[in-house]
Amino acid sequence: MYFRIIRNDILRSKVITLTTMIFVSAAAMLVSLAAILIINLSGALDTLMTQAKTPHFMQMHSGEIDTARLKSFAEQHKNVEEYQVVEFLGMDGSEIILGDHSLSNSVQDNGFSVQNEKFDYLLDLNGNIINVSDGELYVPVTYMKEKTTSIGEKAIINGKEFTVAGFLRDSTMNSSLSASKRFLVSSNDFAEIKDLGSIEYLIEFRLKDFSEIGEFETAYASAGLEANGPSVTYTLFKTMNAISDGMMIAVILLVSALVVTIAFMCIRFTLLAKIEDDYREIGVMKAIGLRISDIKKIYLAKYASLAAAGSILGFIFSLMFQGMLLENIRLYMGEDENTSLAVSVGLIGILLVFISIVAFVNVVLNRFRKISAAQAIRFGSSQEMKPGAKHFSLSNNNLFTTNIFLGIKDVLARKKLYATSLVVLIISAFIMIVPQNLYNTISSKSFIQYMGIGDYDLRIQTSSSAKTDDIVTLIDSDSDISRYAVLTTKTFKLKTSNESEENIKVELGDHSAFPIEYSEGSAPSRDNEIALSTINADELNKKVGDVITMVIEGKEKDLTVSGIYSDVTNGGKTAKAVFIDNSAKAMWTIVCVELYNKSLVESKVSGFSNKFDFAKTSDIDEFVSQTLGSTISSIEMASYASIVVALVITVLVTLLFMKMLVAKDRYSIVIMKAIGFTISDIRAQYFSRSVFVLIVGIFLGTLLANTLGEVLAGVLISSFGASSFNFNVNPITAYLLSPLMMIFAVLISTMIGTSGTGKIKISENIKG
């Protein structure tokens, strides 16, 4: 019975209804996508970890191992179901060449294993346990994603030739958070290459009852068994596997929260405006004794049908887009068998959106109760001036022109109404600025210093220490080169607190030549000082001023931590020192070079590449783009996309609000026309309204972007090794271009939105 009222109402406000519906369906789509992703992720993850029989407890260990003792521990402990020791043959990335690509710049610790017999299986992309033949190599699925290699290509491992037979899923090391990556070879091949790298042991257990993992961990530790390395439980494996898609889900949830907010704001605005409009009628209905719940029902029915239509649309869209977002989960973890469950949870999510919209409308409609019948009939207006707006009066305004004054006054007098569009504009400014600042930060030259790379022009890397002198001799006599520094990385033994030893990579050389950014302390300057990367410092639990003990030239030596820095190279686990060491073998040497003339970089790089064919010469920008390139470019894409999204939201919402305001304010408009204000005067008033709200919105949005946004971005950035994150803002784009774009968008939409003012007839609105 309400159908006709609703239909007429919708027909009268097509644009407004459409815009609201777009936001509702976008919100519904995102919520449903998030739900579908969560179900798929947890389903696929369970399947993967069940099929692979992921260890319940894994202790990594480097150094001597007493297998007999471990075996007896496993046999004696009542909760152990199965036990095994897996060998992981770590190898420097430069020794691994897949097709045309060397992994020398890989930030992962790459290594080789054979297929396990009891559990912790390496699976193929169909979820089956791989049976590998001699000469075959299975590559971690990450390298398929990064398109490093493809099936059938040749691979050279330390001179030995393999064929890439396929890709593998590794339930313990799949994740980008896991620093190590396992390649799979046959036992025969493994025996052949075994001496070419360094062996690390993975001591793995499956328990009968996983809930007693805590008790088991204590037992393992108190038995004094091998523990030179981190230990990981099943739960942590699960978290690590889930994290990158989990982060995507988190971002989608965040965005959907924003969109839901916008949808709510649109509904609130329309409703408040509608109530203002129908104030007199509602008052009359009240006066003649109609029940408020009847009036409420009409509006509720309208928004319920609108929300229902939006939700259905959103659901269809989410089904259309889910494939795209599920790609990663499908690649890394496989298909989830429970698609119908995912879809039904998606539906539940949408139902929640629907219910919350209806509940929200219901709350806003409670204003009906506050309408006084007497006042409504007498004045047809709900307007009581707000105290703040009262003192802002035309008679003592010397600041603004009358049109601007009237615009601002209207905003101040109807704060609740405009708060709605303010929230949307704040969100838009936020969406626009945060990704842009993030992109600007990580693509800026100074961000390299956060990453543990100094500000030089090119680098020459070699693993042959003997030939380093050749390079230095030549560079020293090159007149194009302004400065250079030689940095040699060696591995040392580090004494940890519980009397065990650990390996640590230390970069030796002059660190003051091309300084990096230290989040705490400063570069090492004396022989007994060392600087640690954030991840190392966290793992070793050391602060600036603490002392660590290392074995140098066979003797234990105490070094004071002089500084802590961010590093994304080498998995983020590095250290820097200046002492001289002649005993340890250099892992690699980097010659950092700065040129007088930056335009020569390209020609110098190719010149050095030819001269030093044993070394790898790279342009530093290129080096960075290899390390961070895909991240930078996806953030760049995201920043452009968010600018577009923010502008679309701004235009749609401003258009919606303006059209509505003009329709609502017909009466004020004709009064002004009657007393001699021109159409351009009136439109100028609307422009000042929207620009005033916009300026406040941009200000708050920018503020929020630089505080909350920076924190959010910092969380994201820290996931790949950089700490002490601060936005590097490009003031021209962030504080000039972006606001200008928003102002332009708002002006255009205000212009279109207020174009109806000229058509409002005085005689039709003032009855004589």
Next chain:
Amino acid sequence: MMKKMIIGKNIVKSYGNGDEQRNVLDGVSVEINEGEFVSVMGPSGSGKSTLMFSLSGMDGIDRGKIVFEGMDISAVGDNELSNIRRTKMGFVFQQPTMLKNLNILDNIILPSMRGNRKNTAKITEKARALMKRVGIAGLEKRDIIQVSGGQLQRAGICRALMNNPKIIFGDEPTGALNSKSAHEIMDIFSEINANGTACMLVTHDAKIAARTERIMFMRDGKIVSELKLPKFDGKDIDGRVETVTVKMRDIGI
């Protein structure tokens, strides 16, 4: 001989189209002299308001011509019409037409404030003087919902007078008021008129019309008759009302 201020010739205005089409103003010709006090009477729907909206340029006409102070206002653009309305005309409507956001004083000074940046003090002073004159001094800072209908109507008159108009149009300005207030308002109009401003009032009330010097009677979009009276000097109101009622009975209004 009085100078003519408004000349309307053969004004035709219609609403609707096709068979539905109806001439609301059906060839109306009117003239209003400078400083004249005229009124329009007629049954509901006869076109009185439409005539007023047309003469003041608030509503376009279909045929005919309206000349205001020698300018053909049926041929000029919206902006020019706005300027004329603001600087030369004042309006008082049956229902108070005030902006809800502004207090009484701000509403009154509004037409004078357009484009003004320097004379706010002078304008405000003038508004206060006008408010005093119509008897609403002290209500400056009130919201429009905080005053009575009669007070609001007086504020409307102040607003209409702010720019020293040549003519004030009043469309049943006393229609919503009790007879005491109505007569007070009419006293104000008489005073305004005595100071040289022309007034054109639309009214149903013979007592109101009797205070003007010329009454035009409308029916079905035409002016069917006219009644001239001497300028009202405050005396013999009953006699004047009698004349008007007799005339109305004669022509059947």
